[in-house]
Amino acid sequence: MGIRGVVFDLDGTLLDNMALHAEAFEIFMERHGLGQWGSGGTEGSLQLDERARIDSARAKDRRRELDGKRNRDIFPVLFGRALADDELRRYADEKEGLYRELSRGRLVALSGLERLLERLRLRAIPAAVATSAPPENVRHTLAELGLAGRLDRVVRADEVPHGKPHPDVFLAAARLLAVPAADCLAFEDAPAGVAAAKAAGMTCVGVTTTFSAAALATAGAAPDVTVADFDEFLAGPGAWLMDAQAGSSST
Numbered sequence: 001m002g003i004r005g006v007v008f009d010l011d012g013t014l015l016d017n018m019a020l021h022a023e024a025f026e027i028f029m030e031r032h033g034l035g036q037w038g039s040g041g042t043e044g045s046l047q048l049d050e051r052a053r054i055d056s057a058r059a060k061d062r063r064r065e066l067d068g069k070r071n072r073d074i075f076p077v078l079f080g081r082a083l084a085d086d087e088l089r090r091y092a093d094e095k096e097g098l099y100r101e102l103s104r105g106r107l108v109a110l111s112g113l114e115r116l117l118e119r120l121r122l123r124a125i126p127a128a129v130a131t132s133a134p135p136e137n138v139r140h141t142l143a144e145l146g147l148a149g150r151l152d153r154v155v156r157a158d159e160v161p162h163g164k165p166h167p168d169v170f171l172a173a174a175r176l177l178a179v180p181a182a183d184c185l186a187f188e189d190a191p192a193g194v195a196a197a198k199a200a201g202m203t204c205v206g207v208t209t210t211f212s213a214a215a216l217a218t219a220g221a222a223p224d225v226t227v228a229d230f231d232e233f234l235a236g237p238g239a240w241l242m243d244a245q246a247g248s249s250s251t
Helices: 018-031 048-066 071-079 085-103 113-122 135-145 168-177 191-199 230-235
Strands: 005-008 127-131 154-156 184-188 203-207 225-227
Touching: 005 168, 018 085, 071 085, 085 135, 113 230, 127 135, 127 168, 135 154, 154 168, 168 184, 168 191, 184 191, 191 203, 225 230
Parallel strands: 005 127, 005 184, 127 154, 184 203, 203 225
Antiparallel strands: none
C-alpha cells in the first residue's frame, strides 16, 4: 500500500512520557480520595504480596482501558459517576496542569523521530498529529520537544464527535492532510489508538513505549507492525524511507 501521509499520536508515541501522566493521575487521585491510579479496594484478609499482585493487575487493566482516551471519557470512570461539564473541565484542568508542571524540562523525543521527520520532509510526505490531549498540553509538549513549527497540523479528539477507539480523529487528520485514510501510516502507543487508526483504514505501527505488542491488540484490533522506537522503524519496516530515491513507497 502506498504511503502518502503520516499521522502521529502524541503522548507515548512522539515521546515516552506516559509515566509522567501516571504520576499526575496518582497525585490527582490522592487529592480526591480516589485511591491509587489503577487500583481499587481489596479484601482486608489478603496478604500484602497478594494485594500488590491484584493492584498491579488492576493498574494494567485500567491503563489498557483508559490510555489514549479523552478526559471527558476518563474522569467519569475514575469517579464512578456521570460528571457535569464544569466538573469535567475543572478536573481535567487540575490533572493536566499537574502533568505540565511535572514534565517541564523533562520531555525528550523518542529515538529516531528527528531522522524520520527529515526523511518525510525530503520525500514531501505530509505529517499530522492526532491526539486526545487538550490544547494546552499539545502546545506544551510540542514546544518542549522543539517541534511546534514542524508538526503544526494537529487534530484533537475534543474537536471530533467521538474519541478513540472511534476513528474520527484519524479520519479528520487524513482530511487535514488531503490524503485518503487508506494511504496514511499511523503511529500509536495505546490499544484505543490502535483500534481507532485501524478503524479509519490506516496502516498502523504500534510503538511499545507503554504496552507490549500483545497488549496493543486488546481493544479489538492489532497493529500491522510494532517497534520500540523510530530508529527501529527506519531500520525495519520503514527502511524504504532511507533509500536515496525520492517518492513514496510502502511499509
